[in-house]
Amino acid sequence: NAGVTQTPKFQVLKTGQSMTLQCAQDMNHNSMYWYRQDPGMGLRLIYYSASEGTTDKGEVPNGYNVSRLNKREFSLRLESAAPSQTSVYFCASSEWGPGAANTGELFFGEGSRLTVL
Amino acid sequence: RKEVEQDPGPFNVPEGATVAFNCTYSNSASQSFFWYRQDCRKEPKLLMSVYSSGNEDGRFTAQLNRASQYISLLIRDSKLSDSATYLCVVNMGSAGNTPLVFGKGTRLSVIA
Numbered sequence: 001n002a003g004v005t006q007t008p009k010f011q012v013l014k015t016g017q018s019m020t021l022q023c024a025q026d027m028n029h030n031s032m033y034w035y036r037q038d039p040g041m042g043l044r045l046i047y048y049s050a051s052e053g054t055t056d057k058g059e060v061p062n063g064y065n066v067s068r069l070n071k072r073e074f075s076l077r078l079e080s081a082a083p084s085q086t087s088v089y090f091c092a093s094s095e096w097g098p099g100a101a102n103t104g105e106l107f108f109g110e111g112s113r114l115t116v117l
Numbered sequence: 118r119k120e121v122e123q124d125p126g127p128f129n130v131p132e133g134a135t136v137a138f139n140c141t142y143s144n145s146a147s148q149s150f151f152w153y154r155q156d157c158r159k160e161p162k163l164l165m166s167v168y169s170s171g172n173e174d175g176r177f178t179a180q181l182n183r184a185s186q187y188i189s190l191l192i193r194d195s196k197l198s199d200s201a202t203y204l205c206v207v208n209m210g211s212a213g214n215t216p217l218v219f220g221k222g223t224r225l226s227v228i229a
Contacts, residue, residue, distance in 0.1 A: 033216065035219075040125075040221070041221065042204070042219050042220060042221035042222060043161070043204070043219040044219075045216055048216055058216065090160055090161075105151075105163045106161075106163070106217065108160035108161055108162070109160060110159070110160055111158075111159075111160055
């Protein structure tokens, strides 16, 4: 029962370096999401993909890019990392699209802890 | 007014106590509501949905008041294992495909 798998779980970067966070789900879900979680800020949506082939900006998209590679995989790229991007990143998936009234259960990965020095 | 607001706590309660959390939301067109639980350094997980008529799951009761735009979660007979952060989540639904909006969470510590 893998569910949502994120890699890497931990990463330390220097300012200006790039990296890609990988996410895969095995539940045949249509929608996938990337959130970041910071102390005192709660979960904030970075990007989401309502279905394969589509992506949309969330609340805090600046400094990030995403790719919905196929139905299973949704990656998040930091092109030039900044200390402000130090955070815990969560990938999630849901069966229904984000606008559907019955969308409620998001399945989260275990998180990726990123530190940018 | 922020979209989803919660008292951050922490709520420190003894075992066996009853504790209630409230959450307010700003968009009156919001369609569905949920409570998630997040343990320390873990991912959030769905605890329960919140239905218009109110709903119960064991020691947990969720209520929705659309007129006042708030949601509540009541935990009876608190256990040590209930210690976690509880996230209020609102699906804005008809507001243009807006995904779920998370509150910042209310931290609960149940003390022996």
